[in-house]
Amino acid sequence: MRDRVLRWRTELLLAAILVAVVAVNVSLSPFYLRTGNFVNMFQLSIEKVIVAVIMTLVIVNGEIDLSVASVMGFSAAVVAALHDSGAVPFAVAVAVALLAGAGAGLLHGLFVARMGLPSLVVTIAGLIGFRGAARILTGDRSIGDFPEWFDRLGQEPLVGRFSLALLLFVVGIVVAGVVLQRTAFGRSVYVIGNNAEVARYSGIGVARVKLVLLTTSGFVAGLAGVLFAARLGSVRGNLAEGFELDIITMVLLGGVSIFGGSGNLVGVALSILIILNLRNGLGLANIQATTQTGIIGALLIASVLVPNLVVRFGRRWRRAAPEPGEVRPIQRPATVDTRRKE
Secondary structure, eight states: OHHHHHHHHHHHHHHHHHHHHHHHHHHHOTTTTSHHHHHHHHHTTHHHHHHHHHHHHHHHTTOOOTTHHHHHHHHHHHHHHHHHHTOSOHHHHHHHHHHHHHHHHHHHHIIIIITOOOHHHHHHHHHHHHHHHHHHHHTTSOEEOOOHHHHHHHHSOSBTTBOHHHHHHHHHHHHHHHHHHHSHHHHHHHHHHHOHHHHHHTTOOHHHHHHHHHHHHHHHHHHHHHHHHHHHSEEOTTTTTTHHHHHHHHHHHTTOOTTSSOOOHHHHHHHHHHHHHHHHHHHHTTOOHHHHHHHHHHHHHHHHHHHHHHHHHHHHHHHHSOOTTOOOOOOOOOOOOOOOOO
């Protein structure tokens, strides 16, 4: 019960921060509340929020994937290089790029789940390696001139004002929420994040769950990279560079513990709205991109610090206040033997 109260407090705090950010943005520009501004706000960061959904499950599971931005760039570079060479039809190039993203995630999963290596180390290596592969595939040039249908998928609305990427995000966060909260697989994700050894002795396939999550993370990052290429209309080797900072901040600020085992997608959704509105407001105030990155970095530190303080407060609360109906023994003061020793 108390854990639920602490979670609700975190979500209420995030909602209050969101209201404050929106109020400041309204004061900065009369155009802020227009529907087109909100659509553009999501559209400019849609690839990040798509990856943030799967990153939530990975971190709840007690792991982390720092390679997602590099895998995005690598998958986009695969599409561009295959298109530039003319070796295969463009639709096949897109399929190969998605498989490349899934393969990158599978490789990480094999090292983490089967060989027991830390995901932090493995995915840092992936961050460097796949970024280098993207630069090799594209060289020092920008590759574009994609088919018209591909550019339309990334740049034009598909249903109403919603683009394909925005629709995929909505579907993805709903499906991920159901999986995490309503399925046996989701319960396994939480149990492993709390204590992998206990989960293993309970009969949960720890290696299988980690392998599935990291492979899915690679696939989703590859999909986001392909969508980013479609939105930009061209690909360079540095595509999506630095995106991992925003993605991880979205997850941790949403109340997901960096140590795993706790968090949910409601908090992450609120965190996404905060960061997108914050960047939108900073842009309206003509704040430079480098300063915006510094502010997001400060948020990342806060997102790790605040949950730890909440947990510490919760532990003190549990020790201080008994549950309803709980009877605790009276602690008698220690007595001092004052009898004269022989």
